[in-house]
Amino acid sequence: MEELPWGRLAGVRPSKQLHRLLDEGLSHAEAYQRMQQTDGISSEKFELLWQVANTARPVVAESSQPDLFSVYVGIPFCPSRCLYCSFPAYSLKELGMWRDQFLDTLLYEIATTGQLARKLQMHPDSFYLGGGTPTSLSPAELDRILSALRLAFPEPVREFTVEAGRPDTLTHEQLAILKKHGVTRVSVNPQSMHNETLQKIGRCHSVAEVYRAVNQVQTAAFPVLNMDLILGLPGENEAMVSKSVQDVLSLSPTNITLHMFSRKRASLFSEEREHFPLPDKTLAATMYRTATGLLSPKYHPYYLYRQREILGDLENIGYCLPGTECIYNIVMIEERQHILGLGCGATSKFIYQDLTLRNLTSPKDVRTYLEKAAELCRRREFELTQTQKALSHSVRSCVFPVF
Numbered sequence: 001m002e003e004l005p006w007g008r009l010a011g012v013r014p015s016k017q018l019h020r021l022l023d024e025g026l027s028h029a030e031a032y033q034r035m036q037q038t039d040g041i042s043s044e045k046f047e048l049l050w051q052v053a054n055t056a057r058p059v060v061a062e063s064s065q066p067d068l069f070s071v072y073v074g075i076p077f078c079p080s081r082c083l084y085c086s087f088p089a090y091s092l093k094e095l096g097m098w099r100d101q102f103l104d105t106l107l108y109e110i111a112t113t114g115q116l117a118r119k120l121q122m123h124p125d126s127f128y129l130g131g132g133t134p135t136s137l138s139p140a141e142l143d144r145i146l147s148a149l150r151l152a153f154p155e156p157v158r159e160f161t162v163e164a165g166r167p168d169t170l171t172h173e174q175l176a177i178l179k180k181h182g183v184t185r186v187s188v189n190p191q192s193m194h195n196e197t198l199q200k201i202g203r204c205h206s207v208a209e210v211y212r213a214v215n216q217v218q219t220a221a222f223p224v225l226n227m228d229l230i231l232g233l234p235g236e237n238e239a240m241v242s243k244s245v246q247d248v249l250s251l252s253p254t255n256i257t258l259h260m261f262s263r264k265r266a267s268l269f270s271e272e273r274e275h276f277p278l279p280d281k282t283l284a285a286t287m288y289r290t291a292t293g294l295l296s297p298k299y300h301p302y303y304l305y306r307q308r309e310i311l312g313d314l315e316n317i318g319y320c321l322p323g324t325e326c327i328y329n330i331v332m333i334e335e336r337q338h339i340l341g342l343g344c345g346a347t348s349k350f351i352y353q354d355l356t357l358r359n360l361t362s363p364k365d366v367r368t369y370l371e372k373a374a375e376l377c378r379r380r381e382f383e384l385t386q387t388q389k390a391l392s393h394s395v396r397s398c399v400f401p402v403f
């Protein structure tokens with residue numbers, strides 16, 4: 001029978017298991033033995049997990065206070081839809097008529113959630129504006145959202161990420177607005193550094209635009225620049241992957257996130273898969289080894305997650321230069337800090353002291369979101385209040401039991 005590198009670890013967050021073992025005080029050898037016996041993990045994947053968990057551990061500890069939360073804001077618009085996308089990402093041409101109403105509703109959600117945080121005496125740790133592509137909105141619209149966030153949560157946060165995933169959407173004017181509101185991390189996502197692939201997957205931008213956008217972000221001196229790549233895109237071979245990684249490395253981003261191509265049911269790819277042959281498992285593994293080999297040892301892995309139909313049964317990994325780990329990515333994967341998800345398709349996570357959690361996901365569809373926003377605010381208030389009530393019945397201490 002074929003040996004699976006992740007063994008029986010079918011879930012998307014294998015590092016959560018290891019953090020629990022570290023909480024118990026297990027050593028490297030003891031943790032490996034436990035995960036080998038319980039989950040059948042390979043030694044190669046355990047070593048990767050060990051590195052990830054130990055890199056993330058200080059961030060997990062600092063961010064696990066029960067009165068801290070991070071805010072995720074989902075902007076459901078993009079210039080076009082990528083072949084593999086399953087996110088809420090409506091073309092502005094198609095659904096642009098809803099943008100004013102969407103903004104008004106989002107601002108209401110932000111203000112209501114700010115009031116809730118003040119009432120419960122809770123504090124924001126990080127902000128993440130994703131989607132969709134937030135920078136597909138106009139500078140004035142972006143300014144409204146960021147001003148509303150700052151007004152609702154006036155305390156300083158440790159990190160503020162904005163996804164400018166599509167490089168063709170980014171302008172000097174937008175970057176000035178991000179600067180004005182204290183954004184610390186900008187993500188420009190080429191996915192591939194080959195024009196023919198970008199066309200094939202419906203990205204509607206060129207490699208030249210990636211270079212232009214990165215140059216603008218670096219000139220504006222944001223502390224952290226992230227760049228995403230996808231390995232195993234239709235029609236790509238190992239040499240193409242290697243070139244994309246090397247081209248991205250030549251731009252010296254602070255963070256690089258490697259995704260393995262993943263077949264999502266809600267994507268256009270699912271409907272047209274016969275036109276887009278994918279690499280087989282062996283080639284996917286070769287691409288993965290080539291890409292990760294080029295990033296090590298300068299960049300180190302700090303978070304990872306798996307997806308259901310991920311190519312080669314592999315994983316997505318976030319790499320960073322030491323000291324530039326993305327707080328939001330870590331807390332979102334390790335699930336030890338509340339996440340308040342606002343906007344379309346956003347998930348809120350309410351964490352209890354025993355590390356159980358409850359989720360609340362807003363509708364991906366803009367019109368349904370507009371109808372449900374008030375109810376979402378009420379449910380968010382109920383769920384977050386419950387976590388704080390539960391705390392008052394126990395000693396109010398760090399969620400993290402042992403270090």
Ligand code: SF4
Nearest residue numbers: 078081082085089132
């Ligand atoms: S840029 Fe991201 S959110 Fe927008 S369509 Fe592409 S994958 Fe989806």
